[in-house]
Amino acid sequence: MTCEIADKRLFLCDCSKSMRLDKEKLGKMLHATEDFNIYHQLCSKELGEFENGISGSDAIIACTQEESVFRSLAEDINSNSKFVHINIREHAAWGEQGENAGPKITALLEGAALEVALPDRVTMNSGGRTLVYGRGDVVLDAARQLANRLDVTLLIDQADNMFPPSAPNFKIFGGRIVESSGHLGDFHIGVQDLSAKDPSARSTISFGPSATELTNLQFDLILDLAGAPPLFEGDDRRDGYFRVEPGAPVKIQQALFELVDMVGTFDKPRYISQEQDLCVHGRNRQVGCTRCLDHCPTASIMPIDNVVSVNEYTCAGCGQCASVCPTGSLSYTVPFPSNQCDVFRSLLGKYYEAGGRDPILLLYDDNMAEELLAIGRFGRGFPSNVIPWDVGRITALGLDAILAAITYGSSKVVLATGQIKFEELHALRGHLEILEAINAGLQLEGEAVVFLEGRDPSQLEKKLYQLAESARNSEQKARDKGLRIGSKRDRIWLSFNHLTKIAEVPENPIPLPGGAPFGAVRLDESKCTLCLACVSVCPEGALLDNEHKPQVSFLEKACVQCGLCRVTCPESAISLEPQLDLRSAVQQPRVLAEEEPFDCVRCGKPFGVRSSVEKMVDKLREHSMFxxxxxxxxxxxxxEDCRVVDQFSEKQPFAVGSRPITRTSEDYNEDG
Ligand code: SF4
Ligand code: SF4
Incomplete structure (x- = not known):
């Protein structure tokens, strides 16, 4: 009666026979025993069988519709089993191609069965100290309503003609916010001209004398009704900060409704894990990589000396920093990128194994979940070769994960970006440009990655059917099956290595757009003095010296184009060239500049660069000292050694001669 995937008990239900699941075929694809069961009403009439079935085993429940029913039953019976829910209804079996969706259903179940590591949590405490900021009746009303449940301070930036409330149950001050930082439970506000309300004010609010210095205040929550620019970057993503236009009463009521519940302990995933050793932001006060800083929409990343640090409290979890980090110093944790690659491998591997062809991975997150569900509910349903997969946060996908999906055999990777703000697609657009350039360079047919834009389910559906059809008509490429292990860079190169097997490697490097994390270092030999400052600063070991002679060589595969060598070179001899060189030679160092060493004229030991020493001699020959x-x-x-020895062996013109021997009292006594 049972079927297990990765030691998890599978509960497959055809939702009152609304899905046409072919038990025999599915059983074979899932390697199930002959008597494996497909339930019809697992969430209601067959709930007892579910209860018996979960004792002592974790479970995959092929239903997302009634997730809460299964969860509350598990709570009622104190079950320790872990469940994972997967949608095979709207995403696979409902729709005109539902009968052919066996391989997709098998793939979805297999993908759901994979264990993914859970991230740590970040905890924030709110005691309900709330700042309401702005002017006019709207702030008085808001403060009055909130003060029944929260500890409210009203800060009025302009009190013109405001009627003083009688017996207010909140504090009232005047002043302007000029500084702001912090997060839910710990906001810090710098107020200019802070002044207390005059209690004797009669017809209009007035204030006492203003503080002469900036006053720092601390709050757990902020309701900003000032109608001015937001106090924080990425304001709509900062927990505990509510900014509403003062003329939007419905939105204000929604904010008040949410605010009153924001007392207590809150937690969220620590979205980004950080390995600071891998960060190539800076060295020796020179700045190299700033990719994460440039992409964070909430200004949650700060440079600290040579590395960057992520503020886990203000981080809103878009994951763009991790997506663009070239070294893997920052990684997204929901899920971790290596888990993501494993899931793609499992999904696509199982799909092919079950007899599926021309798969398209459709990657989405919460932003588009409802729109995609609507395709299954109200439209034609998904094409049978389109495999929808929730990736956690689509903006966090890095090149390693996207390339893994392509090389594991996805005919196209479709990114459902429909509802995401333009500025939050910056990282993904960059990846798309890089992948397009690589595709063109390798003369691979069609686009490997496509954005699914817009929100209208019927338009989304139309586009998906077009893509599905074009995948069916395109040439099938050999797919990779190997694990993506090692660092982010290693994972990417494992995919590149596969591409070199399925496409002709061009004779010349493939030019990439600016900012790409692969490329060459160009060295102007006429300027280079072989001082080796670039070698000592390169954090990736891409620039190398030679212990036997003055030489700089370059290992292109290791270069992340951080630019530290360029900004460090005292002769401005270095420039960067984003490109992808897939020839095997790129995996070996190549010499960029070299010279014969200069042999010490005294001991014969090689000690410097011939041309530099000779240049120095020429320059100093006419100097008065020489x-x-x-x-x-x-x-x-x-x-160095001979210079010191020589200096002290030569007769010095200013030498004072040998010093007289010191005479003691004994000497004087002897002299009489
Ligand atoms: S993107 Fe990565 S390597 Fe670059 S500064 Fe940020 S953490 Fe450092
Ligand atoms: S060689 Fe590449 S990785 Fe090394 S410092 Fe220069 S740009 Fe950065």
Whole structure:
């Protein structure tokens, strides 16, 4: 009666026979025993069987519609089983191609069965200290309503003609916010001209004398009705900060409704994990990579010395920083990127194994979940070769994950970006440009990655059917099956290596758009003095020296285009060139500049660069300290050790001669 995937008991239900599930075929695809069961009303009439079935085993429940029913039953019976729910109804079996959706259903169940690591949590405490900020009756009303449940302070930035409330149950001050920082439970506000309300004010609110200095105040929550620019970047993503236009009464009521419940302890995932050792932001006070700083919409990332630090409290979890981080110093945790690659491998591997062809991975998150459900409910349903998968946060997808999906055999990767703000697609658009350039460079047919834009389910459906059809008509490429292990860079190169097997590697590097994390370093040899400052600063070991001679060589595969070498080079001899060189030679260092060493004229030891020493000699020959002093000139041609020895062996013109022997009282006594 049972079927298990990865030691999890599978509960498959055809939702009152509304899905035409072919038990025999599905059983084979799932490697189930002959008597494996498909339920019809698992959430109601067959709930008893579910209750018996979960004892002592974790479960995959192929239903998202009645998730709460299964959860509350598990709570009622104190079950320790872990459940995962997966939608095979709207996403697969409902619709005109539902009967052919067996491989997709098998893939979805297999993908759901994979264990994913859970992130740590970040905790924030709110005691309900609330700041209401703005002017006019609207702030008085809001403060009055909130004060029944919260500890409210009203800060009025302009009190013109405001009627003083009688016996207010909240504090009233005048002043202007000029600084703001912090997060839910710990907002810090800098107020200019803070002044207390005059209790004797009669017909209009007035204030006492203003503070002469900036006053710092702390709150747990803020309701900003000032109608001015937001106090925080990414204001709509900062927990505990509510900014509403003062002329929007419905939205104000919604904010009040939410605010009164924001007392207590709140937590959220620690969305970003950080390995600071891998960060290539800076070295020696020079700034290199700033990709995460440039992409964070909530200004939650700060540079600290050579690395960056993510404020986990204000981080809203879009994951763009991790998506663009070239080294994997920042990783998204919901799920972790290596888990994401494993899931894609499992989904696509199982789909092919079950006999599916021309799959399209449709990656989405909460932003588009409802719109995609509507395709299954009201439209034609999904094409049978389109596999929808919730990736947690689509803006967090990195090149490693997208390339894994492509090389594991997704004919196209479709990113459902319909509702995401334009500025939050910056990272994904960058990846798309890079992938388009690579596709063109390898002369691969069609687009590998497509954005599914818009929100209208019928338009989305139309686009999906077009893509599904074009995938069916396109040439099937060999797919990779290997795990994506190692660092982010390793995972990416495993995919690149696969691409070199299915496409002809071009003779020249593929040019990539600016900012791409792959590329060459160009060195102007006429400027380079082989001082090796670039070698010592390169955090990735992409620039190398040679212990036997003055030489700089370059390992292109390791270069993340952080630019630290460029900004460090004292001769401005370095420039960067974003490109992808897939030839195997790129995996070996190549010499960028080299010279013969200069041999010390005293001991013969090689100690410097020939041209630099000779240039120095030429320059200093006419200098007053060296002119007519061949010994001093020769010293420039000596190694460090010989220079010191030589200096003290030569007769010095300013030497004071040998010092007289110190005479003691005994000497004087002897002299008589
Ligand atoms: S993107 Fe990565 S390597 Fe670059 S500064 Fe941010 S954490 Fe450091
Ligand atoms: S060689 Fe590449 S990785 Fe190394 S410092 Fe230069 S740009 Fe950065």
């Amino acid at each position: 002119k007519g002093n061949p010994g001093a000139i020769d010293r420039i041609r000596m190694c």
